[in-house]
Amino acid sequence: xxxxxLARLAGILVLGLCLGLLIGPIWLWxxxxxxxxxxxxxxxxxxxxxxxxxxxxxxxPDLSGVWGDIVALVKALAPYFPVPTNASLTDFIVYNGWAxxxxxxxxxxxxxxxxxxxxxx
Numbered sequence: 001x002x003x004x005x006l007a008r009l010a011g012i013l014v015l016g017l018c019l020g021l022l023i024g025p026i027w028l029w030x031x032x033x034x035x036x037x038x039x040x041x042x043x044x045x046x047x048x049x050x051x052x053x054x055x056x057x058x059x060x061p062d063l064s065g066v067w068g069d070i071v072a073l074v075k076a077l078a079p080y081f082p083v084p085t086n087a088s089l090t091d092f093i094v095y096n097g098w099a100x101x102x103x104x105x106x107x108x109x110x111x112x113x114x115x116x117x118x119x120x121x
Contacts, residue, residue: 005066012037
């Protein structure tokens with residue numbers, strides 16, 4: 001997969017080089033081609049990040065190449081790291097029946113250190 005990604009990058013840079021030889025300054029067209037490739041990578045990374053944040057609500061992006069392999073690996077590991085619900089998040093924060101200081105962040109409460117029944121009431 002990495003050889004295909006490197007070949008794609010080389011192809012885009014060669015295309016920029018050819019356009020630079022035909023139209024104008026070579027460095028400008030090569031830089032433009034590299035920026036377009038970087039922009040495409042950032043859009044792909046955004047799609048993966050959005051899916052990871054909202055994976056219980058949206059389907060994984062349909063990608064190829066190295067990014068597709070990463071998505072496939074995350075999907076394969078997903079059963080081992082389930083998306084927390086409110087109940088499991090509450091159970092995760094609770095330590096010996098008391099709300100920790102992390103509860104302030106997750107439960108939007110100021111009652112850290114109080115009994116959980118009091119904090120959730």
